[in-house]
Amino acid sequence: MKEKIQAYLRKPAVLGLLAVQLLVVAFALAAALRPAAAYTFTADQWESIAQESKIDYDEDGRIGVTEMTDGEDILQTPPMTLPKGHYTVTLDYNYIPGRLASGREHHSCLYLKSDEPLTVTGEEAALNIDRQQDTVVLNVRQNASIVRLVAHNDGGIFTLGNVQIRQDMRYAMVCVLGWALCFAVLDALMLAFARAACGTDAEPKKKMACLLALLTITLLTFVPMLLDGGGLSGHDWVFHLSRIEGIANSLREGQFPVRIYTQAKDGYGYASSLFYGEILLYFPAALRLLGVSVQQAYHIYAFAVLFVTAYVTFYALRQIFGSRKIALAGSALYMLAPYHLHNIYIRMAVGEYAAQAFLLLIPAALCLLYGTTPPTKQQARKAWWQLTLAFSMLLQTHLLTLELVTLLCALFCLCNLRRTFTKRVFSVWAAAVGMVAALNAWFLVPLLTLMLSGDYDVMQELNRVDALNLQKWGSSFAGLLGLDAEAQGIGLALFLGTACFLLCILAGKEMTDRERRLGLWSTTLGVLSCFMSTSTFPWNDLLHVPVLGSMLLKIQFPWRCMALAIPALLLATCCTLSYLQRRAAAKNMGAMLLAVTLAGVMLFYSGYLPTISEKYLGDASQLIYADDYTNVGWYYDGLYLPSEIIQTWDGFDEGEPVTTVTVESITREDGVTSLTCSEMTGQNQHAELPLVYYPGYKVVEGPGTTFKTVNGLVGVTVPANYSGTIRVAFREPKCWLLANGVSAITALGIAVLAIRKKKSRAAAKARPAKG
Known part of the structure; x- marks a missing residue:
């Protein structure tokens, strides 16, 4: 086998690919090691390009607009030659903004301009109103011989002094490491495929084929993000990218874990971290600290989450149905379901689609615990860690999804009360709850501290208007089937798969007891969730249901129930495929469902791709205006503010006077x-x-x-x-610090036990057999 692999690696195509990889890394390294491009211009070197405004010097020697005026480009630097990369721009200025009729302050900005196409990215970096010096980051896409820095007056008095433009070589070195890492992963995959292809054992070949299929599914889901602006035009894009920026800046200041984004709200600070789990966002925030732009960091994060979603779904479905083919088909149907795509691209619901990555672990664990026979110790142990991981990640990604899943599991346990209170099953639930609490104490203790205080807007009581708004946002039947580009539904494939399951049941087909029970449970849940996501469901009546009603009304939008409907109907569809697999008809059924799914994906992409536009969030210092109606500094929303506070476009009303010194x-x-x-x-x-x-x-x-x-x-x-x-x-309160310690010790204990178990397994395999 070794000789076969060596022969494979000596093939011209493989050697050529390795040569290309070395060249790319070499060029990137050469670009990172050359001297940084740097320019400095004084106030008298700025060139006037104003059409309506009068350009003059102010009393401090800065040049620009010295009287209140409307917005336009006013100044530009002499031409520069800039290699591609990131550039820090440090500027002295004075800015007194005017205001729009709505009350929002104007906000002046800088941007790079070139006559050569596709050389600059077109972003505009706004300057901090409260300072007279700021540093922003601008990007050059391709090497450019003529680039100018342009100052845009958004409206008001705006004068500029010295400006320094310097290439960020840290980012250039990160690019080298990024290329090297990508090629290392690619080469490792190629080597693994070569070993599988050269070997005689069929199992490695099947594993590599599954991995390739999962990567293909991930790429198909990720395709729009490969385009300029892809994945950055959803409803909540500014909020979530601001969270990444807020975590990165707070880590830079020494906060860990991050509790308050100190730069948010123009320095007033905002603590969505105390209410909204975001442990996965530490990954893109770490990339930001290395100099990666916030857009690139988000795209890398999104690809990682989508691959985890595909892998976890495949793992869970294979455990449930014992078939790689069914698991792969299910992964494709799940990843490409309209609601999942809608969360990624239309709503950019970062927390919710990250939570969807772990949902299938819960039915996988329940199948182990509530199967036709009592679970073995090994099954109970596996179910325990799956429940612990799933609920921990739901807690750390999206609390509303956690709430829905918890209510569902409680209902399931009540319906199976006798099995739930058997010693082994109950001990698994108790151990899972305890472990989730201990692992996440660092987040739960602060969350409960603030939630129970009732002092924040997130705890405001719901009323009839809120319930009617929920009903208004419900989906239509066409939306449920994903028959339009804006659909937030299950899609036609899962509808057909579930319908086939019901036909098999009604026709009296010989399904196994396990398939029948799982399919009926899943279909019931899926249909109920679909009903709750429509405008037909009586949301208004839930106001009169104690506790449960107020909990359900907190979901904000009824179509969030699709997060339960998609995995439920997927399980019913997979039950159909499992039955048909024994009848040699699963291949045709699976092909039909995948064809319908791909048609839906093409419909979605055809509607989404034309809407893509390049949008930018500042890479440093002040968060900028991302659109015409709001200041990104305040875009974090007001959900987690003290109930007494009064927020305006660009700050907070003083309210009652407090300062007496x-x-x-x-x-x-x-x-x-x-x-x-x-x-x-x-x-x-x-x-x-x-x-x-x-x-x-x-x-x-x-x-x-x-x-x-x-x-x-x-x-x-x-x-x-x-x-x-x-x-x-x-500074964190002492009880929060204690909770941090509990979580750290728990995580360390789990890691130590996992390492010991792995070593004991390796030792057992190495031990010679007796006799």
Whole structure:
């Protein structure tokens, strides 16, 4: 076999591919090691390109628009020669923005311009209104001999001084490592395929074929993201990319785990991390810290999540049905279902489609626990870790999906009460709940602390209007079948697969008891979930149902029930394929379902691809305006704000006056807010800081204590006759730190046990057989 592999590696095509890989890495390395391109221009070197505005110098020697005026491009630099890559642009400026009729502040920006096509990416990086110096990142797509930096006045007074433009060589080195890693993975896959092809054992060949099929399914799902702007035009794209940026900036400041995005809300801070699980987003945030753009980091993250979805779905379905072919067909149907694609591209529901990656583990575990025979110890152990992993990841990705799944599992356990309370099954549930709580204590304790306080908007009571809005957002029957490009339904393939299952049941076909039970449970759940996702379901009546009604109404949109309907109807479809496999008809049925699915995918892509547009979120410092109606600095939404706070377009209303001391300055740096003040009345007084209040803010230097003001902001008690600087920063409460320790010790214990178990298995295999 070794000789066969060596002969395979000596083939001209393989050697040619390796040579191409070496050349790509060599060119990338050469680009990373050359001196960084750098330019510096002074105020008098800016060139005027204004058409309506008058260009003049201000009192500080900056050049630009010195009187309030409408927006236009006003200045550009002399031409530059810039190799492709990322560039940091540091600028001195003065900006006094005007306002739109809506009240939103204007926001001036910089962008790169070139007469050569496809050389610059076209993004606009906005400047921080509160500063007179800022650093932004702009990108050059291809080597360009003539590139200019353009200053755009969005409306207001805007003057510019010195500007420095320097290539980010850190990003260039990351590109080298990225190419090397991609080629290493590709070569490892090629070697694995070569070993499987040269061997006589059929099992490795089947494994490699399955891996190739899963990669193909993933790529088919990922195709739109390979285009410019692909995957970055969904409803929530700014919110989720802002989360990645917020995590990265907070990690840079030393927060871990990240609790508050200190740069969010223009520095007021925002703590969606305390309410919204985001452990998977640490991966793209780490890429951001290496210099990868936020768009690239998100695309890498999305591909990883989609491959995990395909693999976990395949793993779960193979465990349930014992067939690779059924598992592969099911993975394709699941990945390419309209609702899954809609979550990825139309809504860009990052948390929800990440949660979908782990849903099939739960029915896989339930099949082990509630099969026709009591579970063995090995089955119980497998079900335990599958439940632990699935519920932990749901908790860390999407709480609303977790809520729906938990209610469903509770209903299932009640319907199977006798089996649930057998010693082995109940012990698995108890151990899984305990392990989920211990592993995720670092997230659960802060979440429960804030949720139980009732002080945040997320806990506001629902009313009849909320219920009617839910009903209004329900899907139509055509939408359920995925018969239009905006569909959020199950798709025609799963409808046909489930219909075939019901026909087999009605016709009295000889299905196994396991197929019949699983299919009927899945069909019942799927039909109920489909019904709940429509405008026909009586959402308004749920207001009168204690506890359960308010929990269900929290899902915001009825079509979230599709997250349950898709896996449920997929299981019913796979039961049909399992039955037909014994009748040698599964191949035709599977081919028909996949053909229908692909037709639906083409319909979806034909509607989505024309809507793609390049959108940009700032790679550094100030988060920018992404559209015409809102400031990305505030785009995080107001769901997790204190209920007392009043948010405006570009800040918060002061509300009731709190500050009673003389404030000389308030500055922020690296997550620390510094208040310089004087107290002259001889009594303890107060100062209100531009920080949204969350538990954990404390005085880290100087006298005084922090408190929550009547406006929902952080206040500081200033001692009598004090004059000086008081510094305030976020520090985790002790009970949160204790929860962090519990999770860390639990994770470490699981890792140690897994390593020991792996070593014992290896030792058992190496031990010679007796006799």
